[in-house]
Amino acid sequence: MTGFMTSPRNSPGTVAVLDRAPTSTTFSRVLGIATLVGIGWLVVFGLFLSPNDRVQKTGVRIMYIHVPSAWLAYLAFGVTGVSSLAYLWKRTRSLAWDRLAGASAEVGVLFMGITLVSGSLWGRISWGTYWTWDARLTTTAFLFVTYIGYLAVRDLGGTHQQRAKRSAVLAVLAMLEVPLVHFSVTWWRPLHQNETVENGKLSGLMLFTLFVGLIAFTLLYVWLVLHRQRVLTLLDQVDDRGLDVAIAERRNESVPS
Amino acid sequence: MDVNDPHLNDPAPNDTALNDTVLRPREVVPTAARGRKKPWFAYGVLALALVAGGVFVAKFLTNALDYYCNVDEVGVKDGCDVGRSIRIQGVVEKGSVAETGSVTNFVVTFNGVSMPVNLSSDPTGLFQECIPVVVTGRVVENTDGSRVFEGEEVLVKHDENYDKENEARVDKANAEADACSART
Numbered sequence A: 001m002t003g004f005m006t007s008p009r010n011s012p013g014t015v016a017v018l019d020r021a022p023t024s025t026t027f028s029r030v031l032g033i034a035t036l037v038g039i040g041w042l043v044v045f046g047l048f049l050s051p052n053d054r055v056q057k058t059g060v061r062i063m064y065i066h067v068p069s070a071w072l073a074y075l076a077f078g079v080t081g082v083s084s085l086a087y088l089w090k091r092t093r094s095l096a097w098d099r100l101a102g103a104s105a106e107v108g109v110l111f112m113g114i115t116l117v118s119g120s121l122w123g124r125i126s127w128g129t130y131w132t133w134d135a136r137l138t139t140t141a142f143l144f145v146t147y148i149g150y151l152a153v154r155d156l157g158g159t160h161q162q163r164a165k166r167s168a169v170l171a172v173l174a175m176l177e178v179p180l181v182h183f184s185v186t187w188w189r190p191l192h193q194n195e196t197v198e199n200g201k202l203s204g205l206m207l208f209t210l211f212v213g214l215i216a217f218t219l220l221y222v223w224l225v226l227h228r229q230r231v232l233t234l235l236d237q238v239d240d241r242g243l244d245v246a247i248a249e250r251r252n253e254s255v256p257s
Numbered sequence B: 001m002d003v004n005d006p007h008l009n010d011p012a013p014n015d016t017a018l019n020d021t022v023l024r025p026r027e028v029v030p031t032a033a034r035g036r037k038k039p040w041f042a043y044g045v046l047a048l049a050l051v052a053g054g055v056f057v058a059k060f061l062t063n064a065l066d067y068y069c070n071v072d073e074v075g076v077k078d079g080c081d082v083g084r085s086i087r088i089q090g091v092v093e094k095g096s097v098a099e100t101g102s103v104t105n106f107v108v109t110f111n112g113v114s115m116p117v118n119l120s121s122d123p124t125g126l127f128q129e130c131i132p133v134v135v136t137g138r139v140v141e142n143t144d145g146s147r148v149f150e151g152e153e154v155l156v157k158h159d160e161n162y163d164k165e166n167e168a169r170v171d172k173a174n175a176e177a178d179a180c181s182a183r184t
Helices: A025-047 A058-089 A096-126 A133-156 A160-177 A177-182 A204-254 B041-062 B163-170 B172-183
Strands: B087-094 B097-100 B103-110 B113-119 B134-142 B146-157
Touching: A025 A204, A025 B146, A058 A133, A058 A160, A058 A177, A058 A204, A096 A133, A096 A204, A096 B041, A133 A160, A133 B041, A160 A177, A160 B134, A177 B041, A204 B172, B103 B146
Parallel strands: B113 B146
Antiparallel strands: B087 B103, B087 B134, B097 B103, B103 B113, B134 B146
């Protein structure tokens, strides 16, 4: 809060213009370019170089979006949970962890949405339906709304510390849902197929294309979270500045003119 | 502080250090607009998420926990009773698919147990011979003790196997025969 407001104390009504530093750095720009290259590779391998599947034909290509986005959503929610633990642990308590948790959850919800939409489209052409209430789909939908709820809880108001504490507790609990979703295909009997990659049922160019997708989506995840948590930091600073301005104005009123 | 002090509202002495600390009661002005708006949108989203979460839990308990019965479990496993609306899972037998009017007939097999299916809807998705399917409907027992599944909807249960199309073309018939036997 302090240090951000650069106006001198005896002219409290005027506050310096916000620091206009962009949210990008040299590192994030290089990362952004790498992300674009990765997505380019994914397009080339996913749409042109990888072969058709014997049964699914060209429909198999949806997997190169669906599986990486699901894995990255798991990772994102894991990062949210671990950052929240770091916030709750007194020795590492910092709002930076809270903002990282929030940024990662937002990107995770985005990836989970991509997973649900791509899976639904694949389901229509392979299963014959967009949706069915089996164990994998139902737990995934539950995970999705849990994190939408988490994002809503972050916006309920209060101080930054109040927001951080209440959302951190929720995030640590919500993290437990991730293994539930992942192992739903072995714990219950869903329509959704079992684990393909872990069971070694994918090989050659198909496996490589999935790997390209995973790299591209990971780069995209890091780039998005990096920028988003910087934007969240700026938003918090704007909030703090609002308080500074209010105090400054009030102090101004006391000075007879 | 004496509120009756006649000098209470006098200008403060022109001392900067003191000016900064003197905060007289100000006039009462409406402050609602200055305060933060209630985050109604967040409350709304949270309420919707809670409702949706409840629906999903209900769906999980009623639908997902016992999504299907394997063909060999019909009439054996609890919840897989004859006459009850269930889903059965098995592999479509090679050469068993036939159409009579609007009904599609085929046989599903699992663990060596087979069941004929009369499907009243059009099969969609990747429906074909030698592929695992989940059929919704009910088991009907004929007077001679034979059973038939009156199906309303079929969903293809694509398994976790992925194969290149070209590779299979080398000996497609054999590959399919192998797949069919491997899956049943």
